[in-house]
Amino acid sequence: MATTHCTLTAPPPFDFVSAATSHGWRDLAPTVWDGEQHMLQRVERLAGGRVVLLEIRGSGTPATPALDVTIHHAAPLSDAEQQEIQTAVGHMFRLDEDFSAFYVLCEEYGAPWTQLTVGKGRLLRSPTLFEDVVKTICTTNTTWSNTLRMVAALVAALGEPCEVDSSRRAFPTPAAIAAAPLEIFTREVRMGYRGEYIRLLGERVVSGTLDLEPLRDASRPAREVKRDLLAIKGVGPYAAHTLLMLLGRYGELAIDSELRTFMRRKYFDGRPPTDAEIRACYERWGAWKYLAAWFDLAAFYAL
DNA sequence: TTCCAGGGGTAGA
DNA sequence: TCTACCCATGGA
Numbered sequence: 001m002a003t004t005h006c007t008l009t010a011p012p013p014f015d016f017v018s019a020a021t022s023h024g025w026r027d028l029a030p031t032v033w034d035g036e037q038h039m040l041q042r043v044e045r046l047a048g049g050r051v052v053l054l055e056i057r058g059s060g061t062p063a064t065p066a067l068d069v070t071i072h073h074a075a076p077l078s079d080a081e082q083q084e085i086q087t088a089v090g091h092m093f094r095l096d097e098d099f100s101a102f103y104v105l106c107e108e109y110g111a112p113w114t115q116l117t118v119g120k121g122r123l124l125r126s127p128t129l130f131e132d133v134v135k136t137i138c139t140t141n142t143t144w145s146n147t148l149r150m151v152a153a154l155v156a157a158l159g160e161p162c163e164v165d166s167s168r169r170a171f172p173t174p175a176a177i178a179a180a181p182l183e184i185f186t187r188e189v190r191m192g193y194r195g196e197y198i199r200l201l202g203e204r205v206v207s208g209t210l211d212l213e214p215l216r217d218a219s220r221p222a223r224e225v226k227r228d229l230l231a232i233k234g235v236g237p238y239a240a241h242t243l244l245m246l247l248g249r250y251g252e253l254a255i256d257s258e259l260r261t262f263m264r265r266k267y268f269d270g271r272p273p274t275d276a277e278i279r280a281c282y283e284r285w286g287a288w289k290y291l292a293a294w295f296d297l298a299a300f301y302a303l
Numbered sequence: 304t305t306c307c308a309g310g311g312g313t314a315g316a
Numbered sequence: 317t318c319t320a321c322c323c324a325t326g327g328a
Contacts, residue, residue, distance in 0.1 A: 024309080137311095139309050139310090140308095140309080140310045140311065141307090141308065141309090141310040141311070141323085141324090141325095142307095142308060142309080142310090142324090142325070142326080143307085143308045143309085143325090143326070143327070144308080144309065145308095145326080145327080146308080146325065146326060146327085147308095147309080149325095149326090150325090186324085190324085190325065190326090191324080191325080192323075192324030193311090193312090193322095193323050193324055193325095194324080194325095195324090197311090197312095233311090233312080234310095234311070234312090235311080236310055236311040236312080237310085237311090238309075238310055238311085239310075239311080242309085254309080255309095256308090256309040256310075257307080257308060257309060257310085258308090258309045259309075
C-alpha cells in the first residue's frame with residue numbers, strides 16, 4: 001500500500017471542523033467522520049475505475065487555511081488522478097464558494113449570528129451531484145437513522161471495493177445502480193418505494209436522458225435549476241431546496257418535520273406554524289435563508 | 304396497533 | 317395551485 005499527500009488551499013475564513021461536521025452528510029457512507037482525530041475519511045472511486053481511500057484534515061493557519069489530503073492507494077497515482085481527487089475534495093468543502101455576503105448579514109443582525117463569521121456556513125456535500133440526489137431522496141419521509149442505514153446498505157450492495165481495503169466500498173456509480181435489479185433496492189437495501197426512483201435516476205443518467213451537470217452551472221437562474229430538480233422523480237419541494245443548498249444556492253428553505261418542530265418551539269409558542277409563517281421568519285436573509293434557518297436550528301439544539 | 308419520521312407522486316378539483 | 321390518498325420501512 002502506498003500513500004500520497006496533497007494540500008489544498010482554502011479561502012479564509014475557513015473552519016474545517018464546521019465544514020466537515022455541520023451537515024449530516026458527514027455520517028453517510030462512504031464518508032466517515034473521526035471525531036477524535038478531526039479527520040474525514042472517504043472511499044472514492046475515480047473516473048478511471050480506481051477506488052482509493054482519502055483522509056482529509058484541516059491544516060494551515062487562520063490566515064492561510066488549508067486541507068491536507070492523504071490518499072491511500074495500491075498502484076502509483078497519475079497526475080490526472082491526483083488532480084481529480086483534489087477537485088472532488090475541493091467540491092466537498094466548497095472551496096470555491098464566497099460567504100462574505102452572508103457574513104455581512106450576520107454582522108448586521110448581531111449575536112448570536114456573528115459567531116458564524118469566523119468561517120462557518122459550509123455544509124459538506126458529495127463530490128458528485130448524482131450522489132447528493134440519491135442521498136437526498138434517502139432522507140425523504142423517513143428517520144435519519146433509516147437514512148443512514150439505507151445509504152450504508154446501498155454502498156455495501158453496489159459500491160466497488162477499495163483497492164487498499166476491500167471491506168470498504170465507494171458510492172455506487174450511476175451505471176451500477178442502473179444495472180442492478182429492482183430487488184436489490186427493495187429486498188436488500190430495503191429502501192421501499194425510493195428504490196424505483198433511485199434506479200430510474202441511474203438509468204436516466206446512464207442513458208443520457210438526464211444530464212445533471214448543467215444543474216451545477218452557477219450562472220443559471222435558481223428558478224430554472226429548481227424546475228429541473230423537481231422534474232426528477234422522488235424530488236419534491238423539500239428535496240429540491242436541499243439540493244439547491246448542496247449546489248450553493250441558499251435562497252430557499254427546506255421545510256421538513258424537523259424545521260417545523262423547531263419553529264413551533266422557538267418562535268410560535270407551541271403552535272404549529274404554516275409554511276408561509278416559517279418563510280416569513282427568514283425573509284430578511286434573502287439569498288441566505290437556508291443557512292440562517294440551518295444554523296438557527298443547530299444553535300437551538302446546541303448541535 | 305397506531306403513528307410518524309429531515310415527503311413525494313398522482314388524481315381530481 | 318390545492319387537497320385527498322397512497323406509498324415502504326423501522327422505531328416508539
